[in-house]
Amino acid sequence: MARSPLTLAAAVTAAVAGAEVVGARALTAGGAGRFDAAVAALADGREVVARCATDESIDHELAAEVLALRALTPGVREMLPFQAPEYLGAVALPDGRVVVTSYLAGYLIDAGELPPGEGAATSVGRALAALHALPPSVVRAAGLRERTPEQSRADVCRVVESAAASGRVPVRLIVRWREAVEDDRLWTFEPAVCLGGTQATSFLFVDDERGAPAVSGVLDWQGLSIDDPAVDLRWVASAPDAADDISRAYAEAAHRAPDAAVHVRARLHAELEFARWLVHGIETHRRDVADDAAALLESLADGVRDDVLLAGLDAEGRTDIDDALSALAQVPETTPLPADTSMHTDAYGPEELSLTPEASWSEEKRARAVAATEETQPIDRASLRALDAVDEALGHREPPTTDRIPADEGDQSAADDAARSTRAAFQRWRSSSSE
Structure with missing residues (x-):
């Protein structure tokens, strides 16, 4: 009652x-x-x-x-x-x-109503960045939960396999999620202080001096932990108009190393909310919940039919450093020098530096040393092209006009279309965990 x-x-x-x-x-x-x-x-x-x-x-x-x-x-x-x-x-x-x-004064804005541009969207991104920048000691001193990337990955894997075992998840979703679990690029993130899953109703707004909405307070602290920062961004998929500006503001305000995979993991966590809802319905013997979750999953499968989840990682994850490393990999291997602690120079072998009574600086050795300093090794054309690519990727100089290595433009993510297609279904599940 x-x-x-x-x-x-x-x-x-x-x-x-x-x-x-x-x-x-x-x-x-x-x-x-x-x-x-x-x-x-x-x-x-x-x-x-x-x-x-x-x-x-x-x-x-x-x-x-x-x-x-x-x-x-x-x-x-x-x-x-x-x-x-x-x-x-x-x-x-x-x-x-x-x-x-x-009591914190302020008003709420539904995810689907969050406007783009400077204001509510950018304020949310900055608020999340500030939260994730808190020192881990805040959580550890209170004895709250802490999860490593490996533990987060294992938890995602358990959800995927439990949902797959139900037989009520479209095959394309299971394949999509398993590919994400198996991709190591997604699971090298740095854990941060998180709320364990914010949503649009976690943020209170007041109008600033310009009359634009600004985050004044944050609710829903029951999940405070050290975890994957992407968990707090998973709801952004249900705010299609503001998603890009939230992500941009978050990245600009972050005090952490760039995480190119954070938005891909956020989408993965959002999609898995449907799977968790299904597993919950099955475990609690709630047929109505299980049926509702199955319908949501069918809707999601239709929404991502032409979308490749990891394409977002390919498009966002490449940096100049990635290009440089790829170019370095093209340089032909050379025979490594012996790994010892003796002194080495470009011109002399260790035995020629010996000053023992048995060895002396003969004219023959001196002539060989001078000749060695004047020799140069030819560099083949493949090596030059690889080194050109390194310089170009690191911004050291303009690329050559010929023999340029083509840039990998990557695939374009269809995240916006997928988010819009599943917007209504996602809101139904997320609202079930709010007051």
């Missing part, structure tokens, strides 16, 4: 010492109603949020959020360009537990 705002407000007086409630109103994000929530007005002018899980199976999320919010010390909060709720207290009720946090 849903708890009324007055019931939740009454719990605030027990959870927060000295709190005097003078008013209450319901709070909802228009989601699936996984929590009962209310805003309580206090006599000292503050407003606080009281929340209680509607089902015992999700009460652990409130406990996880309490741990995460308590890990955000004042010093950590100063590092963030937005606000996060503050934990104020909790109280147990006969049918659940009420958690009280500070």
Whole structure:
């Protein structure tokens, strides 16, 4: 049974010492109603949020959020360009537990309504970059979860295989996902502090001095961990108009080494949300959930019919350094010098530097040394072309007018079309995990 705002407000007086409630109103994000929530007005002018899980199976999320919010010390909060709720207290009720946090003012924007350009989209990208730049000690000191790239890859593999075993996933999706799991280029990322899966409703906005939406606060801290940064970007596929600007702002504001595969992994994680929903329905013996997930997967399969997931990696992942390394690989191999610790020079062999009584600097050796310094080794045409490509890739000089090595333009990703095709289906699943 849903708890009324007055019931939740009454719990605030027990959870927060000295709190005097003078008013209450319901709070909802228009989601699936996984929590009962209310805003309580206090006599000292503050407003606080009281929340209680509607089902015992999700009460652990409130406990996880309490741990995460308590890990955000004042010093950590100063590092963030937005606000996060503050934990104020909790109280147990006969049918659940009420958690009280500070209230953050602002409005929400649905993913499909996020506008492109400077404003909401770029503000979201910068907010995520700042979050991912937090020191790992924030998570480790609180004893929260930490996953390596290998563990993230193994988890994705388990989801793919569990979904495949159900027999309700289109074959083209299973092939698509397995290819991604097997591609090592996707799994060399640097883990970061993450929320474990943000969504559009995780961001609160206020209008800045120009009247443009800007992120003022971030919600949904229950998944705070060290994980794959792409997990927090997976929802961007459901914001087709703003996706490019979110990604661009995120990359420009990031304080980390560039990760060319982050957006490919984000799309993979987004698609696997449907598979997780299917596995959840099967494991909980919820035929309605399983049927709904199967329908979503069919829609997704149609949407990505002409799309190659890893094509995005080929298009985004090549850099000048990649081109340089490819060119260096074309240089013919030479016989390596012996690996020892003796001194070597270009002109003399070690035995010719000996000053033992048995050896001396004869005129013959001196003549050979002079001749050696004057000799040059011819470089074949293939080597010159490879070295030209290295110079061109690194920007050292203009490419030659002849014998130029053609640039690999790569395939063009059809990410936008695929995202638009699955937009409606994706929103149905994501909204099920919001309030």
